Amino acid sequence: MDATLTADERRVEKGKLLKVLGVGFGVAICIGGTIGVGILRSPGPVAELLSSPWMIMLVWTLGGVYALLNANYVAELASMVPRAGGMYAYAQRAYGGYGGFVVGWCDWLNNTLAVAFISVVFGEYASGLIAPNMYGGRIFFSLAVLLTMSVLNVIGVRTGSDTQKIFSALKALALIAFVVMCFVIGGQGGVAEQGQNDTGSIVSTGLWPSVVAFILAFQLVLSTYDGWYAPIYFSEEDTDPTRHLPRSLFGGTLLIIAIYLLVNLAFLYVLPLSQFGGSKFAGADALRVLLGERGGQVVTILALVSLIGIINAILMMAPRILFALGREGLFFHGATKVNRGGTPIVALILTAACAVILTTIGTFELLLAVGQFFILVAMILINVSLYVLRRREPDTPRPFRTIGYPYVPLLMLLFAVLLLIGYTVSNPFPSACAIVVLIISYPIFRMIRSGSVSGELQADG
Numbered sequence: 001m002d003a004t005l006t007a008d009e010r011r012v013e014k015g016k017l018l019k020v021l022g023v024g025f026g027v028a029i030c031i032g033g034t035i036g037v038g039i040l041r042s043p044g045p046v047a048e049l050l051s052s053p054w055m056i057m058l059v060w061t062l063g064g065v066y067a068l069l070n071a072n073y074v075a076e077l078a079s080m081v082p083r084a085g086g087m088y089a090y091a092q093r094a095y096g097g098y099g100g101f102v103v104g105w106c107d108w109l110n111n112t113l114a115v116a117f118i119s120v121v122f123g124e125y126a127s128g129l130i131a132p133n134m135y136g137g138r139i140f141f142s143l144a145v146l147l148t149m150s151v152l153n154v155i156g157v158r159t160g161s162d163t164q165k166i167f168s169a170l171k172a173l174a175l176i177a178f179v180v181m182c183f184v185i186g187g188q189g190g191v192a193e194q195g196q197n198d199t200g201s202i203v204s205t206g207l208w209p210s211v212v213a214f215i216l217a218f219q220l221v222l223s224t225y226d227g228w229y230a231p232i233y234f235s236e237e238d239t240d241p242t243r244h245l246p247r248s249l250f251g252g253t254l255l256i257i258a259i260y261l262l263v264n265l266a267f268l269y270v271l272p273l274s275q276f277g278g279s280k281f282a283g284a285d286a287l288r289v290l291l292g293e294r295g296g297q298v299v300t301i302l303a304l305v306s307l308i309g310i311i312n313a314i315l316m317m318a319p320r321i322l323f324a325l326g327r328e329g330l331f332f333h334g335a336t337k338v339n340r341g342g343t344p345i346v347a348l349i350l351t352a353a354c355a356v357i358l359t360t361i362g363t364f365e366l367l368l369a370v371g372q373f374f375i376l377v378a379m380i381l382i383n384v385s386l387y388v389l390r391r392r393e394p395d396t397p398r399p400f401r402t403i404g405y406p407y408v409p410l411l412m413l414l415f416a417v418l419l420l421i422g423y424t425v426s427n428p429f430p431s432a433c434a435i436v437v438l439i440i441s442y443p444i445f446r447m448i449r450s451g452s453v454s455g456e457l458q459a460d461g
Contacts, residue, residue, distance in 0.1 A: 017084060017236045017323075018157055018342030025161045026231040026238070026248025027255065032168040033230035033313035034256050035175070037121065037303045040283030042220050043267050048277035049217040053268050059214060060264050063221035064257030066415070067228045070379070071253050072402055073386045073409040075246040078232045079399040080389070082241035085324025086233040086317065087382050092328065094385030094392075101445045102438065103381055104325045106374030111318040112351055113368045115311055116358035119146045122307040123359075129300045142359045149312045150352040153319075156341020157237060160316050167309035174302050175259050178287070179266045185290045186270035219422070224260070226375075227310070228253045233317040237342065242399035319347035330448055369430035370437065376420040377438070383413040 043056075050056050083089040087107050092100025123142030131137045153160040231248040235241045267276055270286045279285045283302070287295025323344040326335030339345040358367075386402065386409055402409055424431040 017320075017338060017344070019237055019239050020158060020342065021161060021234055021237045021244075022239055023244045023247050023251070024165060025234070026244055027252040028161075028165040028168040029230040029234070029313050029316070030228055030248055030252025031172060031256060032164050032309035033317065034225060034227035034252075034310075035171055035259065036118070036224075036306045036310045038224035039175070039260055039263055040299060040303060040306075041281050042224050043264055044276060044279035044282040044285075046217045046220050047267075047273065047279075047282075049213040049220075051273065051277060053273070055214065056264060056268065057261065059217050059221050060260050061257070063218065063225050064253070064260065066222065066412075067225045067253050067256070068250065069408060069412050071228060071249040072404070073383060073412065074229055074232060075249050075400045076398055076402045077382065077386060077389070078235060078245040078249070079242045080396060082235040082238070082245070083324065084233070084236040084320045084327075086229070086321060087378050088321055088324050089235070090382055090385050090389075091378070094388040095381070097328070097330065097449065098442065098445050099381065100328065101325075101330050101448075102441055103378045104321055104330065105441070106371070106378050108318055108321040108325075108351075109367075110371030110375050111314050111321070112354050113358065113371045115146070115314040115318065115351075116355040117368055118307055118310055118314070119143075119355065119359045122304060122311065125300050125303050125307070129297060129304070139360060143356060145308060145311060146352065146355055146359060149308070149315050150348065152312070153315050153343055153348055154339070154341075154345065156339070156343055157316075159341065160312065160343070163312050164309065164316065167305060167312060171306050171309050172255070172259060174305060175263055178283070178302070179262045181290055182266035182270045182286060186266070186286070215422075219419075222419075225253075225256065227313070228256065230313055230317060233320045246400040315348065315352065318351045319344040322347035322350060330445075366430055366433065369427055370434045373420075373423060373427070373431050373434035376416060376423060377434075380413065380416045380420065383409055383416060 046059060047056050050059065077090040081089050081093050085092075085104060088100050088104030091103035119142040120138070122145050123138040123140070126141035126145070127134060127137030130141070134140070149163070152163050228249065231245055231252065235245060238244050267282050267286055270289050271279065271282065275285065276282060281299070284296050284299045287299045289295070291298060322331055322335045323338075325331040326333055326347070335344065335347045335350070337344070337346045387406065389396070390405070
């Protein structure tokens with residue numbers, strides 16, 4: 001072994017990840033993996049459903065509370081089982097190989113589809129802004145951002161971490177600047193009308209239609225909070241995961257809530273409620289009120305910055321799942337190869353290659369919907385794993401213990417089950433496909449396990 005290698009590099013040669021990350025990265029990956037174009041697009045449809053400033057702010061607050069309450073029990077699992085792979089690590093600890101296999105593969109598939117889809121959206125925005133008449137512009141810009149972020153992560157985990165911190169900071173500062181601009185320049189059309197229409201939709205449309213509208217709005221809000229759990233994928237690379245992971249989860253989620261509430265207040269201040277509720281892209285409409293036609297270009301740039309942060313976050317997260325699966329014999333062992341920069345290089349290349357293919361094809365909406373079903377299933381299984389591990393391993397150290405156990409996580413479990421039922425009813429075909437995949441996953445798992453055991457026996461012989 002080369003005597004000039006650092007201690008971290010020598011650990012990498014043995015197939016281990018570098019312990020170089022801290023709370024700063026955890027908060028950055030939480031923000032970067034969550035805040036995207038959704039906060040600029042979803043507020044309009046939410047406002048259309050609710051038609052009341054107070055109800056709008058309430059549903060965005062409750063979405064944040066939902067994320068915090070989920071972070072409450074995930075923080076216990078993350079500090080108790082500080083291993084790479086995110087949700088897979090907890091499922092494998094609680095249920096064994098097959099439970100871990102289902103959660104791990106579902107999580108990786110969902111992330112890979114998500115990064116492909118987000119790259120497509122990036123390509124659409126970038127080509128429209130930079131080269132609207134360029135043939136194949138969407139594909140060019142989609143592949144450009146995907147490959148650029150992949151190369152940065154190939155260099156090493158420090159480069160990926162620095163990139164995440166930069167784009168998360170830019171994203172947060174840009175949204176705060178947008179809020180300040182709205183309150184300094186705007187307010188000409190929003191507040192007056194809102195005061196006249198503050199009776200809310202419950203009085204005007206009846207209780208039951210209002211309840212349905214609130215549930216639909218809440219589903220939209222929850223989609224914008226998805227990603228708050230990003231820090232858990234880097235447990236083995238954190239210098240002190242038992243302390244840093246809870247702080248990253250709660251700190252990052254609280255900052256996201258604050259940003260989301262401020263952005264919605266800014267929309268309400270600038271846009272009349274009738275225009276806000278009819279907006280498909282509230283961020284663009286608000287900036288057009290403030291800056292004229294230049295506003296559309298400004299919001300596109302803001303959207304691109306947000307998307308780059310999410311693409312980088314997922315390209316860091318997803319390979320860690322394959323790394324963990326490969327280490328446990330649920331994927332080929334080459335996925336555990338880590339380069340000198342601390343990147344699971346083979347897992348990253350495989351993830352990026354699959355995303356490139358999907359981005360080029362651009363026809364994967366069904367698979368993306370299937371992946372969303374899987375994530376709901378995974379979150380239910382992770383919640384139950386908290387109870388399984390509390391019963392099976394009562395004496396295992398838990399640096400962070402779930403606040404309000406067992407009642408608070410039980411409430412989240414019931415809510416997740418209701419969300420899954422609602423998603424199944426509203427998306428029957430993708431849900432049916434997902435159920436079929438779950439059914440056939442067991443024989444696939446047995447085949448992989450048999451192949452892994454056979455390989456080990458041959459190696460021993």
